[in-house]
Amino acid sequence: MPRVVIRSMPNGPNVVFLDGKFVTELCRCGHSQQKPDCDGSHRKAGFVAPAAETIVLE
Numbered sequence: 001m002p003r004v005v006i007r008s009m010p011n012g013p014n015v016v017f018l019d020g021k022f023v024t025e026l027c028r029c030g031h032s033q034q035k036p037d038c039d040g041s042h043r044k045a046g047f048v049a050p051a052a053e054t055i056v057l058e
């Protein structure tokens with residue numbers, strides 16, 4: 001079964017890995033113009049959020 005890891009970066013997106021390989025960065029600030037993907041707008045918006053616990057789905 002594939003292993004999915006989602007890591008919430010400090011002040012940034014949720015980064016998705018599949019079997020250890022980068023898949024995508026998902027917006028969690030709400031400011032991206034390319035949702036659901038992060039387009040870097042969190043920096044300009046001054047998004048502040050702590051790193052979140054890694055979620056693992058197997």
Ligand code: FES
Nearest residue numbers: 027029038041042
């Ligand atoms: S987290 Fe990067 S644009 Fe929203």
